[in-house]
Amino acid sequence: MSKIIRVNMSNLTVTEEAVPQKYAAFGGRAMTSAIVADEVEPTSHPLGKYNKLVFAPGLLTGTTAANSGRLSVGAKSPLTGGIKESNAGGTSSQKLARLGIKALIIEGQAAEGKYYTVKVTKDGVTIEEENQVVGKGNYEAVKALSARYGEKVGVILAGPAGEMKLASANISVKDPEGNLRSAGRGGLGAVMGSKGVKAIIIDDADAPGVTIANPDAFKEAARVFAKGLMDHPVTGQGLPTYGTNVLVNIINEAGGLPTKNFRTGRFDGANKISGETMYDTIVARGGKPTHGCHAGCIIRCSQHYYDKDGNYKTSGFEYETIWGFGANCCVEDLDDIAEIDWHCDDIGIDTIETAVAAGVAMDAEVVKFGDSKGLVNLVKEIGTGSALGRIIGNGSVFTGKAFGITRVPAVKGQGLPAYDPRNVKGVGLTYATSPMGGDHTAGYSVATNILKVGGYVNPLGKEGQIELSRNLQIATAAVDSTGLCLFIAFCVLDNAEAFQAVVDMINAEYGLSLTGDDVTELGKTILRIEKDFNKRAGFTNEDDRLPEFFDEDVCAPHNTKWDFTDEEVDEVLNF
């Protein structure tokens, strides 16, 4: 991957540059965060012309490495006001890599009310005014654009929520079957909408492909890596069978399933929305219990969930989505949650942020806890552009302000996901300190606190948690730069040979001789870049705090509070 493409939406011009030496060892999140930090004024308005939206495939993307097709998207976030990298599957990342594009940067801003489709091919980039799919739902838009440009092209979309510049708007990416994957968090769809970019088409017909410096070494390392994934019980069996939603029951049993807007850690209806129930339902209705979000995925944690009549309803039906609209809202109807997931995908809005906002709205009795049909209607409201829909669509903190609710589980403006920080304390430290805001993926301490992966640290205690969150945040920043799915971590945390194979694949592709320590150093470098951006944007240590109700309200069943001191929290990313 040898070039950076710049698309300027102010004057509708495109420029192509060679990759500067300082970015040579970067990919994915390293690339998006470095470009945002170098080129975006940290105090600029996230929806203004000075913000930039960056798409980057990972270091290994476009190769035959298993699970290497993830896409990183970066910008200053309208939700947090800080730097953001959001990550998605789908087909576009591999196509960008095969076209030799290390980063695609969207900058400037189109004239008010104008929308464009940016088309990337081996011959260059064109910008065409878009009239057909503006205002349309994502499912209709992806179908129309695939019909116009060819079924095989990659499609990246700002949905109706992005056009409305809602702070929870996601960026949707077409998957191998023409369904949708999402760069969900942080409102990057609003940034795309603010640029006047409705869609990006990636056509890799006759693309040069990725050059491998040492093909034999690459092939061998890729084989070892794939075998590691297949042999590990989580990546080889648990995730392919039940998807991520297998977590509902174990997190509930461990007392960490946030219920009724983070009041307790157990939900009586958990088993009705569990991965086991979902699997049985999918099989009974003739759906697909397992499929991959991109070519070359061998974990295949996604699925096609069908409705009662045996018709496709949604895919990529994730634990966080089901927790959020389920336990968090006291809803136990999986079909209604699937309906909500479909609408979120169609509107182009982050399911986690929307679910947390819905829980806050339920505290204000906008809809009653447990009212699943009311919740479906509340989410559909976002797509209508009504005042209520726009409140919810601007996220949990905005919703709390609109309704005078102080019980808002969020850090740096971003709603907290599916693990109560009082009963899974390691992930609480990640929520508090990640430059991304409240984000579980940034340092998934749940693995070691609950899932028996990468050793064991007691979820209710403080001992070992600071180092755990720190080490996982560093490792995650590095993995997010490779283009590998983060779930490979379940394997490589337990399997040193598979971890080494990742390093070996990078070395074989680029002709390098990196060690494991270099990979750790890459992770640290990325976090330093991101922290520095946030500092320049006005963030201080005081922003690295959980909301005060976690210090004061006891969480059943373990009757715990959040008990880390500010000084302890500040140690997490002090390196």
Next chain:
Amino acid sequence: MNLEIRLFADLPKKVRASITAVPGEAFILELPEGTTLGQVFAHLGLEGEQTLIGLVNGLRQLGDYELKDGDRIGIFPPVGGG
């Protein structure tokens, strides 16, 4: 003593034939005082104790953990997600 057992994921299919279990639904096992978690695994006919996750009253315990009357026990194969 009575123990409240829940089995998850594919474990209900892996227990000995004399035991009927549904994923996530509680059933009671009556076992002698002093029974350990590992002995419960063995009683259920579950193999691979090292890879199983046993939560007793929501807290992870190892095979030698001695159980008490009324304990709530959840048993999981290796799972992940996020």
